[in-house]
Amino acid sequence: MGLFSKFIAKIKGTNDFSPSDWAELEQELLASDLGPTLTKNLLEKAKKVKSDNAELALIEILTSSLSKNSHEPVVVSGTTTIMVVGVNGTGKTTSVAKLASYYKKSGKSVVLAAGDTFRAAAVDQLNTWGSRIGVLVISGKDNGDPASVAFDGAKSAHDSASDIFIIDTAGRLHNKNDLMAELSKVKRVVEKVSPINEVLLVIDATTGQNGLQQAKIFTECVEVTGIVLTKLDGSAKGGVALAIEAELGIPIKWVGTGESESDFSLFDAQSYIKGLLS
Ligand SMILES: Nc1nc2c(ncn2[C@@H]2O[C@H](COP(=O)(O)OP(=O)(O)O)[C@@H](O)[C@H]2O)c(=O)[nH]1
Numbered sequence: 001m002g003l004f005s006k007f008i009a010k011i012k013g014t015n016d017f018s019p020s021d022w023a024e025l026e027q028e029l030l031a032s033d034l035g036p037t038l039t040k041n042l043l044e045k046a047k048k049v050k051s052d053n054a055e056l057a058l059i060e061i062l063t064s065s066l067s068k069n070s071h072e073p074v075v076v077s078g079t080t081t082i083m084v085v086g087v088n089g090t091g092k093t094t095s096v097a098k099l100a101s102y103y104k105k106s107g108k109s110v111v112l113a114a115g116d117t118f119r120a121a122a123v124d125q126l127n128t129w130g131s132r133i134g135v136l137v138i139s140g141k142d143n144g145d146p147a148s149v150a151f152d153g154a155k156s157a158h159d160s161a162s163d164i165f166i167i168d169t170a171g172r173l174h175n176k177n178d179l180m181a182e183l184s185k186v187k188r189v190v191e192k193v194s195p196i197n198e199v200l201l202v203i204d205a206t207t208g209q210n211g212l213q214q215a216k217i218f219t220e221c222v223e224v225t226g227i228v229l230t231k232l233d234g235s236a237k238g239g240v241a242l243a244i245e246a247e248l249g250i251p252i253k254w255v256g257t258g259e260s261e262s263d264f265s266l267f268d269a270q271s272y273i274k275g276l277l278s
């Protein structure tokens, strides 16, 4: 059931909502991964909602919780460099492929770097995607230095004057210091060739509240400029991304809705909020 559905049903025509109803609503919002801060804020606003326009008022309240930063992907003239980060299994490599496919279809030239050298399977996975989509994938040795693969990719993208260069990365999060060191090294080394214009953090809608914690840790390592919210095709509605928007100001830019390269779209605030409510 969607957010606030009982609330809407109950106050329609009555405006009658008891203290225990409010407590129940609070539990529901917390269970939807909105986190304590946003939940408290939403409840305060919901208390002012009148019965006659409850649905619209709630859409407005949720929409106003979105980040004020632009939800549009960054594109610069010359080569746009995008680094994709996130915890293992969230959908980074798949999202890199989906981005490549999206840009290729819109007529842009794309180069990828297989920066997850930690797992041989991850390099194979990206190479397979690359040949399926028809884009160049730069990869290095297994267990090689991800920064050097990213550097080679950046040079290749530049030398061929490609429009889009996307770096896949490893997602080991067991040691924050290692991760921080690795991601900042990738960034530093790539920026010898050109600046990184966008850092996309991949958040799996099904991982719940932990997503907010992931976002906090990654923003300490690198300046995250946008979220790719994956696995919205399941029953999870991705409430945690609203908490990330509200608390950290990071905008969702893309949405993943399946395993194939076409299951991907630009973030649409209206359909996302409607999804949360429905
Ligand atoms: N249902 C669904 N599965 C996805 C989506 N994005 C990725 N996956 C799957 O999630 C799994 C992990 O994806 P992968 O890209 O390898 O994650 P990574 O470890 O972060 O690189 C794979 O089985 C993907 O097919 C999505 O939007 N929806």
Ligand SMILES: [Mg+2]
Pocket (backbone or CB within 6 Å): 092, 093, 094, 116, 122, 168, 169
């Ligand atoms: Mg991967």
